[in-house]
Amino acid sequence: MRLYPPPVLLAASGLLLACTPPPAAGPPPAPPPVASVKAVIAQPQPPDMTPVAEPSNLVSFARIGNVQATFDAAMRIANQPSITLAGLLRKAGAGDRSALFKLDSSVDLAVAIDPTSSHEDPKFLAAVSIPLRNLEETRAAMASNFVPIAPGIYRGVLVELDTERGKPTHCDLGPSLGNAPARMVCADSDRELDALRAWLTRGLTLQSPGLSDLHAEIRARPFQQMYQSEMERGVDEAAQQSREWLEKELNVRDPELLSAPGIVLRHGKTFVDEIDTVVFDSALDPNQTQVALRGSVTFRSANSWFTKVLTHRNDRQGVPPAIFWRAPKESESVVYSRGADKSLYTGIDRVVRLAASTLLARAGVKPKTRTAVEDFLSWSPEPDVVTVSAAGSSVRPAKKPRAGGTAKKRPADAIEEFRGYVDSYMGWWLTGVDAPADPYIAWMRKGATAVSLLIEEVRAQLPNKADQTWLPSVKVVAAPQGYPKGSVAFDMPFTYDSKLAWSILPGFSDEEHPAGPGIKATIALRMIIVPDGPRRTWIGIAVDPNLLRSRIAAALEGASDSGTIANLPGLGPLKSGVATSAGFVTYGNTLQKTFGLSELDKEGDLKEFVAAFSAAPNRWMTPMLLMTRGTAGPSPANSVEILVQKGTIEDVIALVQYALAHDLAKDKGSGVLTGPIGRKPPVAPPPPPPPPPPPRRRP
16 A cells, blocks of 8 residues: 655655755864753643544444454354455455454444535535554554644545545544544545544544444434424425315315314424434344344434324333234234324324215215214224234145146136135234224124225216126125134125136236136135134134134134244244334245246246245245334333344345355356355366477478
């Protein structure tokens, strides 16, 4: 690395030499005797090591708490322990200079708003701080390139970093407080160094990096101050425009409806103003081969409706409730919550009822239908109850071979295939609440009545009777077979035909539907409410009634735990985790459903994507855990943690290896990678050239 002193230093050196007088001819005369005096040597001024407060214009900072430990943990998790940080630095061009860095300390980044910014032209100042083992050793390695600018502070330009960035990198060397004796702070300009160096060496370094491998924070206040007037103006204009649109386009005259958009906008503005700090953390655990990702937000107050909804149950925390562990073992996502305060939704319920009544009357809906809709919206079950929600996929049966072994598609095949596709993509949904079933059944009966009346009014508006047959209907099934006493099902059948299915299904739409009318069939969406004793209710939704019945049967109290998630592997951290809500999600079956679209890909690009994901050893079925926590009070905070476990990490590594291998094969035609990531396969040496031909004889 070649480093050059600034031109100002060169000019100053030349001027100093030019102003020095030449030596006089001959030996100088002996000086006269003088009285003896004691020499006084000026001592260098010590550097300023006073701790520095956080800049008021700081918007973000990020830290890798221990660079060496974080890198080693990442390589162990990736099963690449032979890759070392020192080796990578040498390959990157640092050479022996990598020994100057104190890699067991933190690397820090800070970003601040430029004081010259405006809301129309936001600008930022940024600098990165790199820990050093010893200031004097680093100065010696770069002595000709760094000049003093303050006691103990030296400034230079790293010229060799200019080639790709297009502009120089300015750096300061100086002593530091905290986890390193010295630091090199680098930025795009001297102005950024002057603004951030002191805090990066004598402020942030005094804060403990904590247990996270990566820690980052965002300060909302500088943004709020910069955009305050613009946000106020924008909210007022949007509220006025919404009011005028409701009056002119929908002929709304009710004052509460006209003011509703403005109220929502102002609560949104207050919510933004209440955000104080957003924090991100990442922790690597090579012993368990897992990664924890955490995010949190702290509020200055809780006056906004949105802030209240997010934080009002932060005082309810604990281990998962018993109902959580009753979710079926086939669940691909399960999450529990601890209820909500119904009073928070009183105003919204009132406005929704008023809006529905106004719009239905304007649309000419009959009074009887409007009354049914208003009756349904006028009341809902108590939301302040413990709830668990689960969802899963429907496994499509293998396709039956067609009669006679012919490959020709028939309308009946399209009907069957379409039913399977709808069933597969809908899957099943199950919600459990620790509350009696009767209020939910009564509420859904009102909903069924309202929907039926609305459908009948639409049906009456269709002049063609053939079109009327495509409208769904609602059927209430009391005491459905195979369920506990008191269960009620609500079925909504839809009519479709083979022509519709033929036009949608992959593998069918590339051929013509056989001549003649299509075959009609019906598929029904079922919602069922099932009492599970006097204080628990299950609500399920699915297209396949048999599948839905089996999932609910597994969840009912008294059924064996073997059919639930209670003994599902990978959920250990949830059992003892204290949280306001928690759960897990897996992506394997969702990816398989999505990859079913690969049959539509004529050029094969999506098929390669499918092959890449199919190489995952755990099929993306390892649970990814989620936990939310919070603190209550006048300045509440919410956090969410995502735990990525070993199986998912192994799948990601396999995906990366597959991608690297096939990219290399495409780009260089040299086959695929084998072994650890980045290691090329052995290549046979080229064959030796053929021997030269024997010399020709002269005749």
